[in-house]
Amino acid sequence: MKIEMHVNGRPVSGEVEGRTLLVDFIRHDLRLTGTHVGCDTTQCGACTIHMDGAPVKSCSVLAVEAQGAQITTIEGMANADGSMSAMQQAFQDCHGLQCGYCTPGMVMAATALLKETPKPSEAEIRHYLEGNICRCTGYHNIVKAVQSASGQDVTPVAAE
Amino acid sequence: MYDFDYDRPGTIQDAVASLKAEEAIAFSGGQTLMPTMKQRLAMPSKVVSLMGIEEMKGVRLEGSEVWIGGATTHATVQRELAESYPAMASLAGRIGDPSVRSRGTIGGSVANNDPSACYPAGTLASRGVIVTDRREVPADEFFQGMFMTALEEGEIVTAVKMQVPERAHYAKFIQPASRFPLTAVFVAKFADGVRVAVTGASEMGVFRWHEAEEALSSSFDAGAVEALATPDGTDMISDLHGSGAYRAHLVKVMTKRAVAAA
Ligand SMILES: Cc1cc2nc3c(=O)[nH]c(=O)nc-3n(C[C@H](O)[C@H](O)[C@H](O)COP(=O)(O)OP(=O)(O)OC[C@H]3O[C@@H](n4cnc5c(N)ncnc54)[C@H](O)[C@@H]3O)c2cc1C
Ligand code: FES
Ligand code: FES
Numbered sequence: 001m002k003i004e005m006h007v008n009g010r011p012v013s014g015e016v017e018g019r020t021l022l023v024d025f026i027r028h029d030l031r032l033t034g035t036h037v038g039c040d041t042t043q044c045g046a047c048t049i050h051m052d053g054a055p056v057k058s059c060s061v062l063a064v065e066a067q068g069a070q071i072t073t074i075e076g077m078a079n080a081d082g083s084m085s086a087m088q089q090a091f092q093d094c095h096g097l098q099c100g101y102c103t104p105g106m107v108m109a110a111t112a113l114l115k116e117t118p119k120p121s122e123a124e125i126r127h128y129l130e131g132n133i134c135r136c137t138g139y140h141n142i143v144k145a146v147q148s149a150s151g152q153d154v155t156p157v158a159a160e
Numbered sequence: 161m162y163d164f165d166y167d168r169p170g171t172i173q174d175a176v177a178s179l180k181a182e183e184a185i186a187f188s189g190g191q192t193l194m195p196t197m198k199q200r201l202a203m204p205s206k207v208v209s210l211m212g213i214e215e216m217k218g219v220r221l222e223g224s225e226v227w228i229g230g231a232t233t234h235a236t237v238q239r240e241l242a243e244s245y246p247a248m249a250s251l252a253g254r255i256g257d258p259s260v261r262s263r264g265t266i267g268g269s270v271a272n273n274d275p276s277a278c279y280p281a282g283t284l285a286s287r288g289v290i291v292t293d294r295r296e297v298p299a300d301e302f303f304q305g306m307f308m309t310a311l312e313e314g315e316i317v318t319a320v321k322m323q324v325p326e327r328a329h330y331a332k333f334i335q336p337a338s339r340f341p342l343t344a345v346f347v348a349k350f351a352d353g354v355r356v357a358v359t360g361a362s363e364m365g366v367f368r369w370h371e372a373e374e375a376l377s378s379s380f381d382a383g384a385v386e387a388l389a390t391p392d393g394t395d396m397i398s399d400l401h402g403s404g405a406y407r408a409h410l411v412k413v414m415t416k417r418a419v420a421a422a
Binding site: 132 | 161162163164165166168190191194195197198207209211235256257258259260262263339
């Protein structure tokens with residue numbers, strides 16, 4: 001089957017099977033390997049991308065279902081001049097990542113949160129990120145990064 | 161996952177025709193079906209996506225009744241019912257996580273009738289009616305046990321209708337690994353009676369706790385629930401997350417919390 005969609009603002013097309021996962025189309029066909037696969041079973045959120053503006057787990061969407069969609073992946077998050085987006089920069093400043101495996105999904109989910117709720121409380125951040133699992137950080141600095149990216153005061157905690 | 165043919169009809173009529181093919185399966189958000197197909201617990205030869213059917217999408221308020229299209233996502237219900245039926249918006253907003261809510265639909269949820277799913281409880285408590293391509297079935301008759309519904313082969317849920325109660329609340333005791341309810345209770349108070357629907361407890365799936373409904377109909381107060389005996393836990397789900405007796409205890413606790421918060 002032939003599919004067409006916009007990924008990070010560019011029109012792309014490809015030939016896929018019915019069963020091809022959207023994440024495999026993105027990683028294997030488009031070679032955008034920033035989107036990670038942690039579980040492949042809808043649990044971890046490492047594969048989170050934006051589809052028509054909403055966060056989705058791309059391991060659990062068929063590529064054919066994205067026909068005609070506007071897709072954004074982590075590769076589309078940087079500013080036009082190549083510098084990191086406010087959310088990405090906040091993750092770095094607040095030590096919101098260690099191994100980095102969950103980070104693309106975290107950044108995509110957190111960015112979606114700020115679109116809905118520009119100044120989320122700590123509780124709102126934790127609730128929204130429930131579907132994104134991090135094996136390293138213990139989450140505190142991720143929450144701080146999101147607060148910081150939304151312009152709220154935080155005291156970053158240095159990694160020990 | 162084995163390969164399959166894929167169809168995306170634009171009308172209910174075309175979807176019903178497409179589902180007549182051998183081994184065809186309805187596909188909505190895929191948030192239950194994708195993991196099931198990956199494990200080869202479902203091996204359809206044809207997937208019929210219902211997500212291109214505009215007449216199955218959206219939320220409408222008609223007097224004291226809400227109409228929710230079968231292909232409406234949890235995220236849309238959360239947003240659209242925030243003013244008119246906040247307890248149901250809150251239920252939708254606590255299903256899984258934001259990514260699950262972007263894709264998963266009410267039609268898929270009630271058709272699947274997972275014994276721990278949220279919408280079956282909300283629908284049953286809200287005097288709901290399940291609308292299909294061929295008939296309307298009251299929620300009381302639709303949910304028939306664990307993963308069992310009144311749906312016939314190839315029949316699709318096109319909408320769910322609910323009555324908006326005077327007061328309502330959904331008390332969900334979350335199972336943190338799956339984010340499904342361990343046990344949850346939806347309490348809805350109407351002018352002429354109260355409904356109490358329980359999910360995540362019985363081996364028979366969602367059910368109404370009639371004793372609590374009677375007690376609350378005469379006095380809508382958490383104390384009225386306190387006076388009741390804890391439901392029998394013998395036939396309740398017993399797994400590594402909780403015994404039947406523990407779930408029975410939770411039914412009472414969550415009912416009290418729902419009444420207090422309604
Ligand atoms: C991580 C995670 C957490 C979750 N947490 C919760 C939770 O807390 N509470 C909860 O209730 N659910 C939860 N779910 C399930 C989620 O709500 C699903 O979206 C929902 O159960 C199924 O809806 P769907 O649209 O994704 O259906 P699909 O997965 O597409 O289909 C499910 C089943 O229903 C059939 N079907 C689909 N649509 C129709 C229709 N219109 N008519 C007839 N048959 C149809 C399909 O053939 C299939 O058998 C969770 C899922 C995940 C992955
Ligand atoms: S890889 Fe998609 S949720 Fe884990
Ligand atoms: S930084 Fe390693 S999994 Fe989150």
